[in-house]
Amino acid sequence: MFDRVHHAGIAVGDIQSATDLFADALGLRVDGIRSPRPGGRQQRGADPTDIIDIPIGHSELELNAPAAEGTGVHRFVESRGGVGALHHVCLHTTNMADDVGHLRASGLQQIAAPPDVLAENEPWTDVAFFHPRDCMGILFEIWPTENHHVDMRYQGEGLFTRLASIGVVASDIEKSRHFWTNIIGFRVDMFKSNVLKGGRHVESDNVTVLNLPMGDSGITSVHPNDTDSGTARFLEKYGARAGGTMHHIALATKDVKTAADIVQSRGLQLIGPATDDSAWIHPKSAAGVLIEIVKDDLGKPRPLSPSERARAIRQGKTVGRTNQELASEYGVSEAEVAEILGE
Structure with a gap:
């Protein structure tokens, strides 16, 4: 089950200048435990990259700089003028094996690992990528549960x-x-x-x-x-x-x-x-x-639907509220209040 956005993956041409931008200019802070400045975390898998993690809320901005020419991230950056762009979406899962199995069964092609490795590692419990062709043009990643969790320590300014x-x-x-x-x-x-x-x-x-x-x-x-x-x-x-x-x-x-x-x-x-x-x-x-x-409207009460507003107005009338008071509280005219009340 997916429960949160883990990170927005951003491909960049230069890791240091990108860190200056996405951390310092935006008032955020690099997670120095996972990806210490200046070079970040060195990922040397199928598509080697240098990574900087910048937590924000319960998610992260993940900067990915190619570690060598000719890699997938390098080609992507070059296709965007050598500067970079948004690269992938990553969701956090509470059950890696089930979600990988579900996505495969739904017709999504898992990538970033050779077919023999995919076949041998069942159930799949590591980070997984799925082909953009099957994901509305989005490189889609899912991330397993781990002990590290973003919290308020990384809010920066x-x-x-x-x-x-x-x-x-x-x-x-x-x-x-x-x-x-x-x-x-x-x-x-x-x-x-x-x-x-x-x-x-x-x-x-x-x-x-x-x-x-x-x-x-x-x-x-x-x-x-x-x-x-x-x-x-x-x-x-x-x-x-x-x-x-x-x-x-x-x-x-x-x-x-x-x-x-x-x-x-x-x-x-x-x-x-x-x-x-x-x-x-x-x-x-x-x-x-x-x-x-x-x-930021997180936690702000959502607006009432017309039926909810009408019900609240009727309930308010039963406890002695005037039409003027009800109109002011619920953002409608007194004529609308009267119509709701059938007056």
């Missing part, structure tokens, strides 16, 4: 409180919903993006969004409704063949405008002005990664 979500873009909203819910096991947040209404429409970029929370993070699946928007052009350039790819990361903060001012003072460039709810950091100033700054 506290400017950003958690990895709010990893944004992915897909050409087919129904295929994306099927993959993330029916295969991976997410649930759509119906209050933020009601699938019965086709998801949440974002007019500014003419896209439809599905919010898929897990733990204190989640996946935001974005779907262009035309061919002209920035998101549509991004999908066409980087994910057309597979029908999708990774798009952005969203970092939560208590005050969006303050966070935006701070990161700008540290050399990051915004796309347009910051609002009270969100701001966007340009990928050209962030090692090829599009970063959204969002207001």
Whole structure:
């Protein structure tokens, strides 16, 4: 069972400059136990990389720099102009063998290990990768339970409180919903993006969004409704063949405008002005990664549905509340209160 986003994998061209950006400029802190600066943790498996782990909330930003030319990560970085970009999604599992078995049975091809090794290691209990071709264009990793767990010690300055979500873009909203819910096991947040209404429409970029929370993070699946928007052009350039790819990361903060001012003072460039709810950091100033700054609403009560609001108004009336008081409390007009009460 998947219970949280373990990390957003970011491929970078230079590990030191990327660490300066994602740790220092964003006010976060490198996990020096697992990946001490400056070189980080040396992973020398099928695709050798140097890794820096930067915890945020209960997740991490994992920087991956190629340890040699010609490797998979090196080719990926070169394909993104030598700078880098978002590389993979990793979820944490509480039962590695069961989840690997489920994904294989669902038709996902496990990679990053020779076929004979895959066949000999049953049940599979190590880190596992699955082919982007079967995962909406996303290199998908799952991480087994271990004793190390991210906690508040690694919040750094506290400017950003958690990895709010990893944004992915897909050409087919129904295929994306099927993959993330029916295969991976997410649930759509119906209050933020009601699938019965086709998801949440974002007019500014003419896209439809599905919010898929897990733990204190989640996946935001974005779907262009035309061919002209920035998101549509991004999908066409980087994910057309597979029908999708990774798009952005969203970092939560208590005050969006303050966070935006701070990161700008540290050399990051915004796309347009910051609002009270969100701001966007340009990928050209962030090692090829599009970063959204969002207001941290974790734990904030969700809005009442119309039926819940009507029921609360009726209950309030039975204990002597006036129509004016009910209208003020529930954000409706007195005429709407009267209609609900049948007056």
